[in-house]
Amino acid sequence: MVSGVAKITGHATQRQALVQLARDERLPSSLLFSGIPGTGKRLVALELAAQLLCLERPFGPQGGCGSCRACALLRSGNHPDLHTLAFGENGATVDDLREALEKLSLKPFMGGRKVAVLNDADNISIVGANILLKSLEEPRPETFYILVAANTSRLPATILSRCQRWFFDRLSVPEVQEILAERGAVAITESAAALTDGSLLDIDSLGERAELWDDVRSTLEAAYRGDVSKVGKAAQAWGSDKSGLRARLDVLRSAIRQNLLSSAHDRSAAAVWAHALQNALDTEYLALDRHVNPTLVLLQLLDSCSAAHVQRYQSTPNSATTILQRLQD
Numbered sequence: 058m059v060s061g062v063a064k065i066t067g068h069a070t071q072r073q074a075l076v077q078l079a080r081d082e083r084l085p086s087s088l089l090f091s092g093i094p095g096t097g098k099r100l101v102a103l104e105l106a107a108q109l110l111c112l113e114r115p116f117g118p119q120g121g122c123g124s125c126r127a128c129a130l131l132r133s134g135n136h137p138d139l140h141t142l143a144f145g146e147n148g149a150t151v152d153d154l155r156e157a158l159e160k161l162s163l164k165p166f167m168g169g170r171k172v173a174v175l176n177d178a179d180n181i182s183i184v185g186a187n188i189l190l191k192s193l194e195e196p197r198p199e200t201f202y203i204l205v206a207a208n209t210s211r212l213p214a215t216i217l218s219r220c221q222r223w224f225f226d227r228l229s230v231p232e233v234q235e236i237l238a239e240r241g242a243v244a245i246t247e248s249a250a251a252l253t254d255g256s257l258l259d260i261d262s263l264g265e266r267a268e269l270w271d272d273v274r275s276t277l278e279a280a281y282r283g284d285v286s287k288v289g290k291a292a293q294a295w296g297s298d299k300s301g302l303r304a305r306l307d308v309l310r311s312a313i314r315q316n317l318l319s320s321a322h323d324r325s326a327a328a329v330w331a332h333a334l335q336n337a338l339d340t341e342y343l344a345l346d347r348h349v350n351p352t353l354v355l356l357q358l359l360d361s362c363s364a365a366h367v368q369r370y371q372s373t374p375n376s377a378t379t380i381l382q383r384l385q386d
């Protein structure tokens with residue numbers, strides 16, 4: 058399958074539905090792609106843009122044909138009818154937006170369509186949002202706006218109401234493994250892929266965190282069994298390593314989250330890990346923001362992972378089922 062944009066892993070349902078809408082000429086002019094960062098929403102937006110701008114019809118299964126003049130221009134990043142802006146830190150200004158919208162209001166140079174991909178749209182300023190709204194309200198025919206955002210609650214209701222919304226979920230562990238393997242990260246284990254929590258945002262520190270993974274996993278198992286001696290030693294060692302504390306807590310949270318997800322069939326184990334996940338968030342806050350003795354808070358966290366405490370947790374309002382549901386939503 059030839060494509061003018063990067064290969065995409067995951068999100069098959071949304072991508073197929075988008076192609077179908079485009080093929081049937083039923084694609085709305087304004088779309089909003091949302092979901093946690095690092096899952097490839099922007100790539101899907103660029104793939105759709107390539108489909109819309111490709112000169113070869115009918116549409117291929119993914120992206121453009123890869124060989125026409127439009128696809129060649131897309132690949133080199135010079136297609137005159139594609140406008141991409143990013144509103145993150147040091148991103149596009151209101152003037153940049155105004156300029157892009159002005160160009161979008163002109164006639165297409167080739168193929169008869171124009172596309173705007175507005176990344177990190179939830180960071181757009183109020184002034185910017187108002188300017189954008191005018192364009193969304195009066196779209197020119199064959200002009201498409203694709204907004205990409207992690208936190209849609211930061212977008213004004215007026216913008217939200219103009220856009221058809223598409224949600225993109227976390228990547229699955231096999232999908233993350235596939236992407237990492239393609240990037241040349243050889244021998245990526247399932248555990249290391251699980252560490253990403255379905256997002257490739259913090260991928261650069263994955264190697265460092267993968268080294269901590271086995272240690273953290275075996276300590277959590279010991280804690281679950283109630284092995285006080287191993288738990289005490291780990292808390293001491295981790296608590297005294299100030300520079301590695303943030304990474305360690307990050308891995309701890311991912312490992313506890315994985316334990317929770319994989320114990321969905323076992324109510325009492327799920328109760329323990331759901332409670333531990335809550336505690337892990339408190340631990341991060343206490344140890345990193347409030348500078349409470351890290352060894353003590355780690356000890357408390359690991360102690361709370363003991364299966365023996367299960368009775369106590371099952372009677373607390375943060376029941377495992379509630380948290381599991383929240384994780385799966």
Ligand SMILES: [Zn+2]
Pocket residue numbers: 111112113121122123124125126127128
């Ligand atoms: Zn093409």
